[in-house]
Amino acid sequence: MSLVRQLLAALRMMLVLTLILGVLYPALVWGLGQGVASDRADGSLISRDGEVIGSSLIGQAITDPTLFHPRPSTSEYAGGTSGGSNLAESSQDQATAIAERRTAYADIAEGEPTADALTASASGLDPDISPEFAQAQVKRVASATGIDPARVSQLVEENTAGRQLGFLGEPRVNVLELNLALDDLR
Template sequence: MSPVRQLLASLRMMLVLTLALGVVFPALVWGVGRAVAGDQAAGSLVHRDGAVVGSSLLGQAVKDPALFHPRPSTSEYAGDTSGGSNLAESSADQATAIAERRTAYADIAEGQPTADALTASASGLDPDISPEFARAQVARVAAATGLDATRVAQLVREHTTGRQLGFLGEPRVNVLELNLAVDALR
């Protein structure tokens, strides 16, 4: 086989594989994703009054005292810079960050801080908090919204998701969905 024929065969193969693996296969995966799990494939967007207010899969910064606060983020909840700090527990920077978060905790919750109130998630975008952290914020949210604390605590219970399949993970509360429920009542 001549070098020219080999080159043409190689170019044809590259074109076929580029189309198959770079266009057809991704389009097929996208189509199956949309058909089987359309909401998740589209980013699990949360809508309110026809507008997108966030994603149930991504945490957001919350400063409003009338809303539940998420766990800390090392990326300031920016998806393009997502990631953990990679600081060891023995790191002086980690100790300083936890001390600062412990001080800030007193302004947003009651009682002993939970681990998720003091530490950022690995992605820095975790949308969930522990039910304990949510319950520790009930009094502040109730006072700031004028809602009855019993009703706010009920919202926390209603928005607590158990372990997946009954044994995977920990119970959790999606902060965005909980805050939307609080907003709907005030």
């Protein structure tokens, strides 16, 4: 087989694979995403008064005392730089970060801090917190908003999602959705 024939065969194969893997397959995946779960495929955007205010899939920085706070982020909630710190539990930098978060915890919640209140998620953009962390913030939120603490606690329970498929993961509370429900309550 001549070199020219081999190059032409390789070029044809590259074009065919580019068409299949670069055009047809992505179009098929996009089409299935739109047909099966268009909300999630489009980023699970949440709008209020016609304006997109966030995504239920990405955590946001919240410092307002009248709202529930998310778990810490190593990326300052910047989607373009998501990722964990990759620090070992024995790392001095990790110990310092956890000590700082433990001190800050006293300003936003009560009781013993939960693991998700002291550690960032692997992506640094986790939109969920544990129901325990949310309940630990109830007193502060109720005091800051003037809403009965029992009603705020009930709101946390109403916005707690169980394990996926009944056995995967842990119960969780989406912070953005909880804060929107709290806003609706006010």
